[in-house]
Amino acid sequence: MTDVEARPNVALEIDDLTTVFRSRHGVVRAVDGVSLEVRKGEMLGVVGESGSGKSMLCLSIMRLVPGPAGRIESGRVRLGGVDLLRLTEAEMRQYRGRRIAMILQDPLMSLNPVYSIGNQINESLRIVHPGAGAKERVQKAIELLRSVRIPEPKDRLKAFPHQLSGGMRQRVCAAIALSGPPELLLADEPTTALDVTTQAEFLRLLRDLRDDLGVSIVLVTHDLGIVAQNCDRVAVMYGGRIVEEAPVRRVYSGPRHPYTALLLRSVPSLETQTLGSRLIPVDGTPPDLSQLPSGCRFAPRCPLADARCHAEYPPITEIESDHHSACWKPGEVASLLEV
Amino acid sequence: MTTAQPVMEIKHLTKHYATGSPWSLRKSRTVHAVDDVSFQLGTGETLGIVGESGCGKTTVSRVILGLVPPTDGQILFQGSDISRLSRRQRHDYRTEVQAVFQDPYGSLNPRMRVSDIILEPRTVQRRLGRREAKQLSGELLESVGLPGSMGTRFPHEFSGGQRQRLAIARALSVNPSVMVLDEPVSALDVSIRAQVINLLMDLQQERGLSYLLIAHDLAVVAHSSHRIGVMYLGKLVELGPSRDVVTHPLHPYTQLLLSAHPVPNPNVRPTPKQTNSELPSPINPPSGCRFRTRCPLAADVCAEREPEFRELEPTHWVACHMR
Ligand SMILES: Nc1ncnc2c1ncn2[C@@H]1O[C@H](COP(=O)(O)OP(=O)(O)OP(=O)(O)O)[C@@H](O)[C@H]1O
Ligand SMILES: Nc1ncnc2c1ncn2[C@@H]1O[C@H](COP(=O)(O)OP(=O)(O)OP(=O)(O)O)[C@@H](O)[C@H]1O
Ligand SMILES: [Mg+2]
Ligand SMILES: [Mg+2]
Numbered sequence: 001m002t003d004v005e006a007r008p009n010v011a012l013e014i015d016d017l018t019t020v021f022r023s024r025h026g027v028v029r030a031v032d033g034v035s036l037e038v039r040k041g042e043m044l045g046v047v048g049e050s051g052s053g054k055s056m057l058c059l060s061i062m063r064l065v066p067g068p069a070g071r072i073e074s075g076r077v078r079l080g081g082v083d084l085l086r087l088t089e090a091e092m093r094q095y096r097g098r099r100i101a102m103i104l105q106d107p108l109m110s111l112n113p114v115y116s117i118g119n120q121i122n123e124s125l126r127i128v129h130p131g132a133g134a135k136e137r138v139q140k141a142i143e144l145l146r147s148v149r150i151p152e153p154k155d156r157l158k159a160f161p162h163q164l165s166g167g168m169r170q171r172v173c174a175a176i177a178l179s180g181p182p183e184l185l186l187a188d189e190p191t192t193a194l195d196v197t198t199q200a201e202f203l204r205l206l207r208d209l210r211d212d213l214g215v216s217i218v219l220v221t222h223d224l225g226i227v228a229q230n231c232d233r234v235a236v237m238y239g240g241r242i243v244e245e246a247p248v249r250r251v252y253s254g255p256r257h258p259y260t261a262l263l264l265r266s267v268p269s270l271e272t273q274t275l276g277s278r279l280i281p282v283d284g285t286p287p288d289l290s291q292l293p294s295g296c297r298f299a300p301r302c303p304l305a306d307a308r309c310h311a312e313y314p315p316i317t318e319i320e321s322d323h324h325s326a327c328w329k330p331g332e333v334a335s336l337l338e339v
Numbered sequence: 340m341t342t343a344q345p346v347m348e349i350k351h352l353t354k355h356y357a358t359g360s361p362w363s364l365r366k367s368r369t370v371h372a373v374d375d376v377s378f379q380l381g382t383g384e385t386l387g388i389v390g391e392s393g394c395g396k397t398t399v400s401r402v403i404l405g406l407v408p409p410t411d412g413q414i415l416f417q418g419s420d421i422s423r424l425s426r427r428q429r430h431d432y433r434t435e436v437q438a439v440f441q442d443p444y445g446s447l448n449p450r451m452r453v454s455d456i457i458l459e460p461r462t463v464q465r466r467l468g469r470r471e472a473k474q475l476s477g478e479l480l481e482s483v484g485l486p487g488s489m490g491t492r493f494p495h496e497f498s499g500g501q502r503q504r505l506a507i508a509r510a511l512s513v514n515p516s517v518m519v520l521d522e523p524v525s526a527l528d529v530s531i532r533a534q535v536i537n538l539l540m541d542l543q544q545e546r547g548l549s550y551l552l553i554a555h556d557l558a559v560v561a562h563s564s565h566r567i568g569v570m571y572l573g574k575l576v577e578l579g580p581s582r583d584v585v586t587h588p589l590h591p592y593t594q595l596l597l598s599a600h601p602v603p604n605p606n607v608r609p610t611p612k613q614t615n616s617e618l619p620s621p622i623n624p625p626s627g628c629r630f631r632t633r634c635p636l637a638a639d640v641c642a643e644r645e646p647e648f649r650e651l652e653p654t655h656w657v658a659c660h661m662r
Contacts, residue, residue, distance in 0.1 A: 021496075025492070025496075047528075049530065050526075105526075149618060150618075151619065151620030152618075152620040152622050152623065155358055156358075164393075165392055165397060166522065192555075193525065193555070195389065195391045195392050195394075196596055196600050197391060197596060200599045222527065223529075223556075224603040225603040229601045249605045252604060252605050252606075266530045267529050267558075267603045268529075268533070268556075268559055268562050269558055269603070270557060270558050275561055275562060276581070276582070279532070279533030279536055279562060280533060281530045281537065285484065
């Protein structure tokens, strides 16, 4: 069912994807016309405000948007030339876990409290490696737990989710998603429950999957340090849309969207001069996705906004080669970082 | 700031669990989740706790909250042992000490309206009139940076980060004196994280709240805590004023943690020391110093004797033979 020729370097192509929720408060446009590509063997960081639609973007790719309130309204999501949104549910099941896998943001939502974790890993191995025997699967399960640095993995197979620490549960979910391994991994905040050393080991594992097996990875995270240290490119989301997209170095050295600049400014550091000082948030409140303004969604909070910003939405455009921004004044953004 | 009077004293706290299925009688092994941990929490103080995943941080908070009994040791709240409280006192303790947990979804009832959720601890004390409830929930929501009108919604209509702010609003509803915050901001983006941390600091100033703040983000802990405690495999290995711990860490594990902090600059590559591939486990902790299997300074004595937790510099404590 190939509808178009797949582009050689692109693993996933998202075109004008819109996902909405119907609620008593109107229609919430959680993902609003997002276009994005994930290149083969790259790690793409997705950052953005809480509620900006990062998880819904990933769940839409997996076709796991929680219904009936939520649904994908329009768009295309092509993996190797096949539009996932046009597959039947049965066909889609052939993709999930094998070709694309997702680490859900909330481990408790993907682990079943009444089965041991060994049992749950085994279940997914049965799907991903149908040829493997029972013994082989146990061996593989132990290996997977070891790869995410869970000590005494053999003992831990018998444990139930509540007997593990928060960070261990998160790593068990990751282990399940990596069991393929898939060609595309969507990792939604996979390290929020991990300390920095365990996190560093886990991110190294992801980098190895990318570098050695060519796995393409979408890494959703709040941590701009993680993005800086691990990703090739970064996409910044705000109010259901992508507002900036560029190679990592460019975004950090010269952000071209005011939201990105203010986000970078709010990262707390371990520099001694600033210890104990107040952290700098981005002022204002996030947009209500059921009552979006007609102009730029960031305009109400943007120090650079003028009449045009409030009136017209700036389309995302390539302002330099490979650097996209949705801002009427990309040239003035640098001024926000001067203190 | 801190006063000399501790609101809480943790004395020789130990918690062991059995591994494997709780229903199986087959040989079960012991998880040494927390082993002989002692510290105090001052009135109006924020004590940050950091440490490796699985080292026992949540276990400490669960014991303090009275959700699981300690295997050994004592928790004193305003001088009284919490295992010896009368019914009345236990009830007071439950409102005085509130919690915000690691996982924002599991802790909110999906069938309840947000306003009812955040007022729940409050209505346990006293029923509220409708107008009063509406006003109060509006104020609480705004105090955590959400529109006050969102009280009529259900938790699934909120993003992960928004839900965590609901949990904070709920804990605040009863005016507690101590808050146990287990990863309260790890689900939040940096900007809202900054808002919430600033909010917690303001509330502390206004109301003299004390916080036990468990977090993985060292920068967050360093910015918001007066003191930092570092745990490793069930043990407290370092404790001291934040600035001292961050600028001259005494324990090799603390040094490792600081070196692994991801720097938000793609041109600066930190060089975290490669950790040993053999993983120590709380099921079978190493003899002597539990960190020795990964420690660059380890010597023979480290395998033989457990290092004593001592005050190497004024108010800066460490458990290491090599210091
Ligand atoms: N069932 C639902 N009904 C109505 N709105 C919803 C529902 N689920 C999610 N939303 C809305 O969709 C938007 C996007 O949510 P999403 O979970 O993708 O955010 P996110 O960027 O992943 O945030 P976070 O960083 O906090 O995880 C949010 O504003 C949220 O309020
Ligand atoms: N109910 C339980 N039964 C058995 N073992 C348990 C139970 N609860 C926790 N443990 C074990 O105790 C140890 C400490 O867990 P704890 O949750 O306190 O760690 P943590 O420091 O909070 O870790 P994280 O940072 O990953 O949340 C872990 O090895 C865990 O598996
Ligand atoms: Mg999310
Ligand atoms: Mg924990």
